[in-house]
Amino acid sequence: MFSGRDATSFAPTAGTTLVHYQPNSTVEACTSAQLDYDNDGLAGCADDDCWSVCTPLCPPGATCPGSAPRCGDGTCNPNEDCNLCPADCGACAGGKCGDFHCDGTETHATCPNDC
Helix, strand or coil: CCCCECCCCCCECCCCCCCCCCCCCCCCCCCCCCCCCCCCCCCHHHCHHHHHHHCCCCCCCCCCCCCCCCCCCCCCCCCCCCCCCHHHHCCCCCCCCCCCCCCCCCCCCCCCCCC
8 A cells, every 4th residue: 555656657655555454363273283274384373373372462573471371381271272282282182073183083084174
């Protein structure tokens, strides 16, 4: 978005402003540390898109106290589970179809939305 153009070169003037939309809700499903739903190469809490689940008190770009709850702090917080943050909550013992995680007993044939 810009405020005007130079009449000779049609280049944006010094009043150029970049507008960036960042939704409050996540674009990533944020249900698994293994599945990258938006194909950006990052999954689970390693994806900045999952900040609202993984570090709910620390949006991207904010300086946050080390004591803020987050995946990797050694405590299974209420917003974490074994699929999203196995480091804090332990490995999943099983699962159910529909939890967005392909568990050992599930296949694409038995649970296509998870596998």
